[in-house]
Amino acid sequence: MATADETLAISDPERRALAALDRADPRAALAVLMEAYGTPLYRFCRQLVGDDALAEDVLQMTFVQAHDGLPRFARRSSLSTWLFGIARHRCLDALKAARRRRARFQLVADPPEAPDGGAAADERLAARSLRGALRRCLDKLAPAVRTAVLLRFQEDLSYPEMALVCGARPPALQARVARALPALRRCLESEGVRP
Amino acid sequence: MTRCTRFEDEGLALLEAGRELDEHFAVCADCRAARAAYERLGQALAAAGAELAPPPGWTARVWARLDERRERRRRGWLLAPAAALAAAALAAVLWVVPSRPPPAGLRLEVAVESASGRRGLEAQPGDRLVLRAAAGGRPHAELRVYRNDRELVLRCAGEPPCRRRGDTLEAVVELAAPGAYQSLLLAADAPLPPPAGTLDDDAGAALDAGADVAMGDEVDVR
Numbered sequence: 115m116a117t118a119d120e121t122l123a124i125s126d127p128e129r130r131a132l133a134a135l136d137r138a139d140p141r142a143a144l145a146v147l148m149e150a151y152g153t154p155l156y157r158f159c160r161q162l163v164g165d166d167a168l169a170e171d172v173l174q175m176t177f178v179q180a181h182d183g184l185p186r187f188a189r190r191s192s193l194s195t196w197l198f199g200i201a202r203h204r205c206l207d208a209l210k211a212a213r214r215r216r217a218r219f220q221l222v223a224d225p226p227e228a229p230d231g232g233a234a235a236d237e238r239l240a241a242r243s244l245r246g247a248l249r250r251c252l253d254k255l256a257p258a259v260r261t262a263v264l265l266r267f268q269e270d271l272s273y274p275e276m277a278l279v280c281g282a283r284p285p286a287l288q289a290r291v292a293r294a295l296p297a298l299r300r301c302l303e304s305e306g307v308r309p
Numbered sequence: 310m311t312r313c314t315r316f317e318d319e320g321l322a323l324l325e326a327g328r329e330l331d332e333h334f335a336v337c338a339d340c341r342a343a344r345a346a347y348e349r350l351g352q353a354l355a356a357a358g359a360e361l362a363p364p365p366g367w368t369a370r371v372w373a374r375l376d377e378r379r380e381r382r383r384r385g386w387l388l389a390p391a392a393a394l395a396a397a398a399l400a401a402v403l404w405v406v407p408s409r410p411p412p413a414g415l416r417l418e419v420a421v422e423s424a425s426g427r428r429g430l431e432a433q434p435g436d437r438l439v440l441r442a443a444a445g446g447r448p449h450a451e452l453r454v455y456r457n458d459r460e461l462v463l464r465c466a467g468e469p470p471c472r473r474r475g476d477t478l479e480a481v482v483e484l485a486a487p488g489a490y491q492s493l494l495l496a497a498d499a500p501l502p503p504p505a506g507t508l509d510d511d512a513g514a515a516l517d518a519g520a521d522v523a524m525g526d527e528v529d530v531r
Contacts, residue, residue, distance in 0.1 A: 156363035267354035292322040309350035
């Protein structure tokens with residue numbers, strides 16, 4: 115029978131990954147982390163780099179780099195915070211490379227909508243309109259600002275966690291987000307969308 | 310009648326800093342409406358991107374990438390003795406027929422001099438941006454700094470405020486206004502095209518003209 119600790123470990127990807135590291139098994143740790151954080155990291159990267167293929171490439175590079183770093187992981191932050199820090203660096207590298215190719219911040223078309231039987235057509239249209247406008251407005255923010263907004267609102271990170279990911283102090287990040295919100299609101303209103 | 314903007318001006322920053330709002334924000338109709346709008350914006354931001362998921366098979370591609378790299382390293386070790394012999398042979402040829410070494414790569418270092426003691430790549434108006442670049446042996450090199458990717462605030466190739474000593478190009482520029490400051494080093498064997506538009510346009514024109522372009526870290530001035 116599993117002990118309480120073992121049950122807790124199985125329910126928590128961080129603990130499972132750390133346990134794998136304790137067993138000197140970084141591949142097992144990486145498998146746990148990819149399953150737990152692959153989707154949020156992809157979402158973060160996709161909205162930072164603005165391109166499906168580039169986002170997957172950055173996601174892959176993030177986990178390849180994580181695999182190399184896992185044996186030396188110092189446990190000064192959570193594994194998820196550490197992963198977001200790696201992903202942020204790789205995204206910024208990708209953005210700079212894309213800039214050099216003059217393909218920076220290209221807006222991609224909205225992905226096809228999944229049928230939603232519950233919502234009325236006009237509600238779906240409004241949601242799609244808001245989502246598209248929000249994506250365009252997020253895209254207009256500087257990468258550092260966009261990063262802070264995404265981590266704050268989508269990944270629900272605390273400011274101390276964001277500071278570890280972004281390498282900036284929490285007050286600077288708080289100010290960055292507080293300045294971004296009115297800019298986003300004005301941008302949405304200019305697109306005819308009222309939040 | 311003018312609308313009260315205290316929530317946007319102060320309330321948002323207070324909330325993000327985890328501080329309490331004073332009585333005004335509870336009684337002011339404009340501020341209450343603004344707070345409700347920003348709460349809806351926060352919810353919309355949280356929901357944005359919820360449909361995004363990595364394409365199927367991505368984890369397999371990570372494993373394949375790791376395995377491919379491991380295999381490449383293993384082959385590298387096996388071939389190391391042969392590579393060492395080849396390198397020795399090449400060195401002998403180069404010693405007999407010395408050739409001009411390839412030019413060093415471009416390098417652009419960015420730092421902030423701040424009276425307030427701020428560190429890193431954040432600054433405030435009045436701070437100074439210090440640029441130091443290596444032109445990689447190219448005779449034509451320029452430093453450029455763009456504010457918000459659109460406004461060219463510095464362009465120099467050796468004349469003040471730049472200084473060129475050999476391959477090194479240095480400049481100090483005051484960060485007069487808030488914004489994101491992006492530094493570029495352009496270097497080429499032929500004269501560089503003059504700036505004509507945005508950072509992207511100008512970097513693209515330089516690349517099209519055969520120049521090399523290096524970007525420095527972005528500095529956020531608030």
